[in-house]
Amino acid sequence: MGETNQNLYSGSFNIEGGNFNSAGIVSTNIKSILKKLGIPGDLVRKAAIVSYEAEINVVSYAKKAVVNLTVNSGTVQIEVIDEGPGIPNIELAMQEGWSTADQKIREMGFGAGMGLCNIKNYSDDFHITSEVGKGTHLKMIIQTP
Amino acid sequence: MKLSDVRDILDAEVIVGQDSMDMEVKTAFGADLMSDVLAFAKSGSLLLTGLTNTQVIRTANVLDIAAIILVRAKKPSAETIALARELKIPILTTKYILFETAGRLYMKGIVGCLPKVENTSGRN
Numbered sequence: 001m002g003e004t005n006q007n008l009y010s011g012s013f014n015i016e017g018g019n020f021n022s023a024g025i026v027s028t029n030i031k032s033i034l035k036k037l038g039i040p041g042d043l044v045r046k047a048a049i050v051s052y053e054a055e056i057n058v059v060s061y062a063k064k065a066v067v068n069l070t071v072n073s074g075t076v077q078i079e080v081i082d083e084g085p086g087i088p089n090i091e092l093a094m095q096e097g098w099s100t101a102d103q104k105i106r107e108m109g110f111g112a113g114m115g116l117c118n119i120k121n122y123s124d125d126f127h128i129t130s131e132v133g134k135g136t137h138l139k140m141i142i143q144t145p
Numbered sequence: 146m147k148l149s150d151v152r153d154i155l156d157a158e159v160i161v162g163q164d165s166m167d168m169e170v171k172t173a174f175g176a177d178l179m180s181d182v183l184a185f186a187k188s189g190s191l192l193l194t195g196l197t198n199t200q201v202i203r204t205a206n207v208l209d210i211a212a213i214i215l216v217r218a219k220k221p222s223a224e225t226i227a228l229a230r231e232l233k234i235p236i237l238t239t240k241y242i243l244f245e246t247a248g249r250l251y252m253k254g255i256v257g258c259l260p261k262v263e264n265t266s267g268r269n
Contacts, residue, residue, distance in 0.1 A: 021224070024203030028232070031207065041188070041209070048207040049183050056200075108200045109179030118184050 008037055009071040015058045017084065020108060023059040026067050027052035030078070037071055043144055046122045047076050050140045053115040054080040060105045061085060062135065073144075080138040087130040094120070094128075146170060146254060148212055148235060151191065154249050155214065155239035161226055162212065162235025170211050172258040175247050179204045186210065187258035193246050197221045202228045210234065216243045 011033070013026040031048040039047070051067065058065040062084030070077040087093045094116050101111025120126045125141035149166035152159060159166070174186035175193035179200055182192060188209035194201055197219045205213055212235040215221065221229070221236055229236050239246055 021199060024200065024207070027207055028203065045188060045208060052203065052207045053180070053183060108198055109177060109182075109194075109196045109204070110200070112178050112180050114178075114180035114184060118180060121184070 006073045007070070008073060009033060009069065011069050013067040013069070015055055015062075015065040015067060015080075015082075017058055017062045017064050017082075020059055020104065023055050023108075024052055026055050030067075030069055033069065034071065034076065039071070039076065039144055043076070043142055046142050047078060047140075049122045050119045050142070051078050051080070053118050054078070054138055054140075056105075056108070056110050057115050057136075058082050058084075060101065060110070065135075076142045076144055078138075078140045078142075080136075080140075082135045082137075084135045086132040086134055087128075087136055088132050090128055090130055148237075150253070151212070151214070151250065151255075152237055154253055155237070155241055155246060157214065157237040157239040160215075160221060160236040160238055161229040162233075162237075165212070165233075165235045168211060168235070171255065173214075173247065173250060173255050174258045175216075175243055183208065185259060185262065190258040191250070191255070193243060193250075195219055195243060197225055199225050199228050201225065202232060202234055205234050206232045212237060214239060214246060216241060216246045 027048045030051050034044045062082035065082035068079040096117045097113040099113035105111035123140040124143045127139040130136040148168045173191040176182050177196050182204050186208050189211050192210045193214045195217050215238040218240045
């Protein structure tokens with residue numbers, strides 16, 4: 001549809017579940033890609049925050065995940081598709097403070113039941129679907145000028 | 146104030162970022178819960194924390210935090226130091242506890258990067 005949907009970047013990244021030391025590598029990459037594309041700093045931070053919290057969730061709970069970054073003129077879209085246990089009750093999981101985190105996750109400074117809330121609050125548009133025993137699919141959209 | 150003033154006020158040891166001591170800082174945020182840091186901290190602020198793992202550096206990088214002040218005499222791991230060097234994020238460590246660290250900086254003019262949380266949902 002002309003200029004409004006012009007694709008500026010498309011790329012995918014992998015996250016390995018359980019690898020706590022690697023959590024944050026993908027969001028650091030996403031941050032530098034968006035910076036290079038000239039996205040304003042506050043929007044780059046929003047995108048980095050949502051992808052970082054999503055990464056923390058993947059290393060904490062899932063087997064693995066693919067992150068798709070799509071930058072079009074007007075939007076940054078980050079999709080995180082994991083293979084994992086899924087979320088039985090999304091409404092409950094979205095409640096701030098609700099968490100199933102273990103000690104290891106808490107030692108990293110996470111696991112207080114804020115991740116999905118932070119992701120939702122920093123996204124202009126947020127979608128979550130999940131299937132128990134299969135995995136969870138997050139889609140975050142951040143509007144850009 | 147400059148990061149070198151922060152260092153002197155807190156009698157802190159500079160672990161990473163000796164060459165960043167001229168950096169200007171005005172605000173700070175203190176927490177050990179990184180999700181709270183991600184929810185509330187603002188870019189260009191100091192991050193006061195007792196957490197020393199690599200996620201502190203990743204969190205600081207995501208938010209463009211100016212520098213990390215480790216409180217309660219915490220020492221970062223070699224891995225944390227290496228990542229801070231790579232991402233060019235200064236780390237200082239002070240023997241003061243979090244309360245004292247915040248108080249001493251506040252007395253000299255550093256303020257919180259937000260005074261209070263008005264609305265816990267829709268915080269950005």
